[in-house]
Amino acid sequence: MEENERQEALENLELIKELVLQTKKHMGSYGGGWISIIWGVFCLIGVAGQRLFIPQGALMGVWWTALIIIAIFASFLVNRIYIKAQPVRAKHEYMRYFLRFWLPLILLGYTLTLFIALTPSLSNHYIAIVMLLIVSTGYLIIGLLFYRGILYMGSIGYVCTTLSAIYFLEYSDIILGSLFGVGLIITGFVINKQWKNT
């Protein structure tokens, strides 16, 4: 076997790797940035609504349920629009990932939220704590399996949520809602910027 043949094989392997990586990157941001922004706004509006408009109690459940439905619908819509507009696509990749991974976690959070809301001895302040611990767990799992950057986000989320629960329980929803909301919005803009550069 000639050395130049081996060299050509190495070059071809490098080309394949580069193109596969570029394509995956391009597809990986299928509306992901905007979806992150939607969920960031969801956090901010959710907490603001909870504090400003709605007294603690059953209405809070209706408020969050309505917001979750709107956020899921908006995420789905953004994903569809992006898929149709993109020149390279993997059908429903993002939604498939969302449905398999995030939806069970959201449902778990929602069940725990209902449990806390319906248990008089538990403060409603724990709702934000539980929801954000679940979101942080999701980030930690994704971070451990795929992206190191998200692992840091998950770890920071975990530490901040725990510290808030211990030291500022009464204001934890405002602190954490703002932290996660702004964090998700910034992440969304970073993803959008990275996607534009690919």
Place this chain on the structure above:
Amino acid sequence: MEEHIAVKLNKVIHQKSRLGIMSILVASEEAEFNYLKEKLNLTDGNLSSHLSLLEKEKYIKIKKRFVRKKPKTSCQLTEKGRQAFEEYLDNLEKVIRSVPKD
């Protein structure tokens, strides 16, 4: 002692532009003509001829449709194409391993 292994690389895929097309399609479910043209720095005519050859070998499927009255051409990898690409990758590895390091 040098180890000699006779490896036959698939000539259809081995050509750089076609290898690029196959790599993009293997990573995605569907890619548009203009995307392939831009990513691989090819002219319309060049890309068309490479796509025709890959289609003739039944490695890809070419779809034509109209979006807002504009024609759009997109390509998909077939099962035969995926298998051929995997086989090509295996053979590439064999070529790389068959020559001992200095």
